[in-house]
Amino acid sequence: SQKIEQNSEALNIQEGKTATLTCNYTNYSPAYLQWYRQDPGRGPVFLLLIRENEKEKRKERLKVTFDTTLKQSLFHITASQPADSATYLCALGHSGTYKYIFGTGTRLKVLA
Amino acid sequence: DTGVSQDPRHKITKRGQNVTFRCDPISEHNRLYWYRQTLGQGPEFLTYFQNEAQLEKSRLLSDRFSAERPKGSFSTLEIQRTEQGDSAMYLCASSLVLAGNEQFFGPGTRLTVL
Numbered sequence: 001s002q003k004i005e006q007n008s009e010a011l012n013i014q015e016g017k018t019a020t021l022t023c024n025y026t027n028y029s030p031a032y033l034q035w036y037r038q039d040p041g042r043g044p045v046f047l048l049l050i051r052e053n054e055k056e057k058r059k060e061r062l063k064v065t066f067d068t069t070l071k072q073s074l075f076h077i078t079a080s081q082p083a084d085s086a087t088y089l090c091a092l093g094h095s096g097t098y099k100y101i102f103g104t105g106t107r108l109k110v111l112a
Numbered sequence: 113d114t115g116v117s118q119d120p121r122h123k124i125t126k127r128g129q130n131v132t133f134r135c136d137p138i139s140e141h142n143r144l145y146w147y148r149q150t151l152g153q154g155p156e157f158l159t160y161f162q163n164e165a166q167l168e169k170s171r172l173l174s175d176r177f178s179a180e181r182p183k184g185s186f187s188t189l190e191i192q193r194t195e196q197g198d199s200a201m202y203l204c205a206s207s208l209v210l211a212g213n214e215q216f217f218g219p220g221t222r223l224t225v226l
Contacts, residue, residue, distance in 0.1 A: 104152070
């Protein structure tokens, strides 16, 4: 069955460092991969989209890579700040449907 | 604010009762999604609409769940004969009809079944 794995344990990093979050998937060939941020008690907020034919996408301090051979996406936040503390979710979409499957999310805590 | 809105924000009900939630998407968005999220998990897909057509429904969704989007604008999600396992956050999202387009999520409706 399709499976999406994100680090289940919380990631703690020091302010100013680069945070790297992983999203691994099996039994799936996504055409699109999205990253969302979710704060407690709120709905997810879209951050970045990367397509299967793209290796890398950047937006301000954010960078996403997509390796369809390794079946993995990496999400980087450079120069992290305490305000970046949140849960980050990856979501995979197939070209044949507009349904997205979400990972379990990784909780990031940036320490001042 | 022209974002996605959901009503109610919180609902407490007794087991066996029926509940209905409403979602108002961003006005120009054709696509509308319903998800369920429990603590420590990501959103779980329930169903989605394109305009008024329900295009896909999760196999995980039992017959007690039904969703409608009668005029292609707002949507309702009804849960009949609620069970304690239905306790969760129910999220609605909308998007434009473009491949890979971002979803805009509402604040969610938190359901507690006693």
